[in-house]
Amino acid sequence: MSKAKFGVIVFPGSNCDHDAYHSLKHLLCQDTKFLWHKESSIGDRNVIIVPGGFSYGDYLRCGAIARFSNIMKDVVRHANEGGTVIGICNGFQILCEAGLLPGALIRNINLKFVCKNVPLTIENKKNIFTALYNGTKEISLPVAHAEGNYLCDEDTLKSLEDYEQIVFRYKDNPNGSMANIAGIMNKKGNVLGMMPHPERACEEIVRGTDGRKLFESVIQSLN
């Protein structure tokens, strides 16, 4: 029996929460619950998914309001204590705003909403998120965003490279992201943020299963 207990946070405006729930609960058969943003505790959940969508209508900046929602205090505590947190798309933006990951995500360079499957290289496999992708160098995952252009200062970028925190890079940069960054983790390696959607690539019916191994890696890390 898996020891993973997934918690998928639901903000007003989240719209990939059900994708994540479906993939984890029905396809990977994991103990999965939704966590409403007004709750003050993540309870017994040990893997937190901050899902994609348009939390709070993307008002002010993507993720800027969500980071102050009630549940985020406990998510930050969980992350600081070494707990696993995965932010996908809007979730990545929220984790950056919350200071759990460095940098920020700004408008795509061509100002367009980009929605397609993109090839990614896995830059680091010595972590709890990609350990099971052994032998795989390139995967394909869907992206769907207008603000996925990763930005940080030069010192931060150097630090990301030095500490091998860049987990995924675009092969064909769809948004102008610095250093082709598609996903990064924190120094401790327990918080991941990525613009592509692994939860939307877990069964053949959606034309791809490359996202499965990410969640399977996390599940394995807890057993």
Next chain:
Amino acid sequence: MYTAQIKITLRKSILDPQGKTVEHSVQSLGYRNIKNTRIGKYVELEIDASSQEEANRITDEICRKLLANPVMEDYTFQITEQSEAEVEQS
């Protein structure tokens, strides 16, 4: 009562594609002497503070904590004290 007028723009070092696009459009109208077009946000709020300094401090705090993200944005603001007529009106 004080009014804070806050402007938030992308940092100078960051390409502002919206600004660029608008600039091209302005130039196509024949205004060739236009450059460095930046698009940003404008926030106006009223503060019940005991002094100009306090209103300043509060506004700066709000900007740092929420309104602007220092990774990508700069902000400036102006604080003005409301006249008695303005206070009564509101």
